[in-house]
Amino acid sequence: MEIDQLKKVIEELPEGEVKSLLFHILLRVNHIGEKGYSETEFVDDVKSIYKTILDITKERSESKQASTCQRIHILFGGSPEGSLKVALKEMGVFEKERVISFWNLFSVGPIWQLHEEVGKEARFAWMKEALNDKHEEFQEYLLRFHQTVHQIMSIPADVPISLWTAENAHEQTGLRFVLHLLKDKPNDIKVINTTLAYTEHFKQADIKYVVLHSGEIPPEKLQTIYEHSKQKYSLSNLERQQYEQEWLHLSDNRESLRIWRNGKIQSVCIDYYDQYIINLAKKLRRERESEEFMKSARLIGEALGHLDQYIGDDFLEYRVRKLIENGVFEMEGSLKAMRYYGVKLS
Incomplete structure (x- = not known):
């Protein structure tokens, strides 16, 4: 890439992304020589950051060149994004309607003041420390968070928005975060509750099934849900204000785990599921008496x-590693990723 093009790319990056990039590059410089982090690994990380910036810039450029957008769909998590894109293509509206998706799992990790830069830095510092970056995707994940926020803030005022959310702490927290980001925008906004919509349109008397998250729904059923959503009312100003107030309440809490209970998001202690994991390990041990160590992937999968x-499994593995650290579990193997080690109760 020529110098002038590179300058243009940097100029177009939002301020938050630039600060975040600089912080993580300087952090890596500081780590050279520590914890086995070599200069070669530093160069590879910087190359990865460079590639991610170019990829994101290309996506933004293509988005700007696209035909006039008639609706924006906002989702939470990667799986429902792909399914909805397929559904929109099948309906012949993909060229006119755009999909924006967060990679974040909003049920896990601190969301304290996430709408401010200090909150973003606190969240990603926790995630970097707590979650195993087994695919070395953290830097891209970080940049894409800033990209998604930037895309939402850049939505034109006359473009209607559909927010897709199931009844779980992840998507419901994300919903409130996004509505806070949009608080000063006059856009027409609809909320599509995929859990309720699935039950309404596809309930079978002989099968008890409740959608846990939007990614479980196949494209052909998302089409049906979308078509019926056209008859639903948009959020009133009062409803929007209520969601915004709920976000402010949530983001004032410093807990790093949230669950969905009785139709509400509840913040709970980070060790909320530790005893559940221990009890499950005892059960699996009784069932497999010939095995001294059980694969951590097996335990996490069962949990x-x-x-x-x-x-998500990343959070459960984080708690398994904490239980190892606290002496509840013994382990053998490497903690590089869950498939590389086994655990047993001490």
């Missing part, structure tokens, strides 16, 4: 499969 909450 995730029996939960009625959407918190």
